[in-house]
Amino acid sequence: MAVSPTEAAAYARAVTAAFTPSPFKAPLGTRNGHLQTILGYLLPRPPAVSYSRRRLLGIDGNAFDVDIAVPRGVTLPPPSPPPPAAAAAAAAAGTTAAPVAEVGAASSPPPPPSRSEVVAAAVAALGPLGAGAHPVAIVCHGLESSSEAVHTVRIVAPLLDAGWVVLALNSRGCSGTPAFSPRMYHASFSDDLSLLVDAVGAHVSAGPLGHSSRAVIALSGFSLGANIVTHYLGTLGDAAPAAGIRAAAVACVPFDPAACQPRIDGGICRTLYADRFVGTIKAKAEGVIDALGGDDAAAKIFDVARVRSATTIGDIDDAFIAPVFGFDGKEGYYAASNTVPLLRRVAVPLLVVNNRDDPFFEPTVLPSEADVAGAPVVLSYNDHGGHCGFFSSPFGRTTHMGTELARFLNLARDTWASRQP
Numbered sequence: 001m002a003v004s005p006t007e008a009a010a011y012a013r014a015v016t017a018a019f020t021p022s023p024f025k026a027p028l029g030t031r032n033g034h035l036q037t038i039l040g041y042l043l044p045r046p047p048a049v050s051y052s053r054r055r056l057l058g059i060d061g062n063a064f065d066v067d068i069a070v071p072r073g074v075t076l077p078p079p080s081p082p083p084p085a086a087a088a089a090a091a092a093a094g095t096t097a098a099p100v101a102e103v104g105a106a107s108s109p110p111p112p113p114s115r116s117e118v119v120a121a122a123v124a125a126l127g128p129l130g131a132g133a134h135p136v137a138i139v140c141h142g143l144e145s146s147s148e149a150v151h152t153v154r155i156v157a158p159l160l161d162a163g164w165v166v167l168a169l170n171s172r173g174c175s176g177t178p179a180f181s182p183r184m185y186h187a188s189f190s191d192d193l194s195l196l197v198d199a200v201g202a203h204v205s206a207g208p209l210g211h212s213s214r215a216v217i218a219l220s221g222f223s224l225g226a227n228i229v230t231h232y233l234g235t236l237g238d239a240a241p242a243a244g245i246r247a248a249a250v251a252c253v254p255f256d257p258a259a260c261q262p263r264i265d266g267g268i269c270r271t272l273y274a275d276r277f278v279g280t281i282k283a284k285a286e287g288v289i290d291a292l293g294g295d296d297a298a299a300k301i302f303d304v305a306r307v308r309s310a311t312t313i314g315d316i317d318d319a320f321i322a323p324v325f326g327f328d329g330k331e332g333y334y335a336a337s338n339t340v341p342l343l344r345r346v347a348v349p350l351l352v353v354n355n356r357d358d359p360f361f362e363p364t365v366l367p368s369e370a371d372v373a374g375a376p377v378v379l380s381y382n383d384h385g386g387h388c389g390f391f392s393s394p395f396g397r398t399t400h401m402g403t404e405l406a407r408f409l410n411l412a413r414d415t416w417a418s419r420q421p
Helices: 005-018 033-042 084-093 117-127 150-163 193-207 224-236 259-266 267-292 296-299 304-309 313-325 327-338 340-344 400-418
Strands: 052-057 061-068 136-138 164-171 217-222 245-251 350-355 377-382
Touching: 005 400, 033 267, 052 117, 052 193, 061 400, 117 193, 136 224, 136 259, 136 377, 150 164, 150 217, 150 267, 150 304, 150 400, 164 193, 193 217, 217 224, 224 245, 224 340, 224 350, 245 400, 259 267, 259 304, 259 313, 267 296, 267 304, 296 304, 304 313, 313 327, 350 400
Parallel strands: 136 164, 136 217, 217 245, 245 350, 350 377
Antiparallel strands: 052 061, 061 164
16 A cells, blocks of 8 residues: 555654754864864774675666665575676677767767666566565765765765665766766766665565655765755655655765855865876766767867866766756756755655855755755754764764664664554
């Protein structure tokens, strides 16, 4: 039996009413955004997480990798062979770039596989995932990060400790496997996240619960991945509960990229952070140029010369991301990826943890309760913590970010379970 809108709304109100954010208290001597960001990256070292990798075919014909981690004592059956047509498409996607519309092209590229075919392939590739017997959390990482990154593991580990099956979604080109297509990812690119949600829901529909809306799916992420999650939920609106999404918890959300880009590209932030991001993205772009057949072929899709001469994230966004994904320059991209106007449309419990001293972001554009407008969104802002740093001690398995996000998702899971027949 499907979850009714009334049931979903009552549940969401119950979760947000029962949750009290725990403020982060930075130790004396570490109350500086840059210091928190750097110390929190270095210490404490995250625990080891054992993953099992699956390669999935995206809705646009390009492939991405998902790393699955299961709680101690849980064993999931192996995945089934994919349908023949889907298997052939996935194999091709692992070595070639799916068509991307050329600038000024006279004809459209071939149509991608149907969504039902892509979802069927994803279901087979992921495996049973317990058919609803275990809650599933999908975790999205930040810009140029991965499932193995420090901050990702700090979110994954406490979720595993609490009994969640975790799907760590690697953005395209971030898993260690080169990207063959320029369609990698951006601050509101949720195609692959949406596919994972649909695939998990399909598993649940085929099991004892009988309907995807009865699934227990949670979403989490940090930085760019947090923006993707928040944007996706706002875009879904009332359709999120029907998809089986029970809650989300995110940290260090950019919210307004237009306000954040000048900040990370300027001053000491450019030296400490942006230069590294620009360097890795430019290296990936070179791999894409080779996969497309060289400069002339790539120049039909994006501005090769400007990408090579880029020195800031804004340059990359304007010369690469915007043309590849069809935005009207970086300004159009930033406007489309702004999550603040979408917060009022969120229909599942959502925790947002941000820090006012985050050196990546402009604190004056943090959304307020007026922006939430009664949606089940909890805004938790700390004075200190930097960008995903939350450093308080060199010891332990995780940081405030991981424990706080898991605490919210555990409450949502338990609240949902308590309301089931």
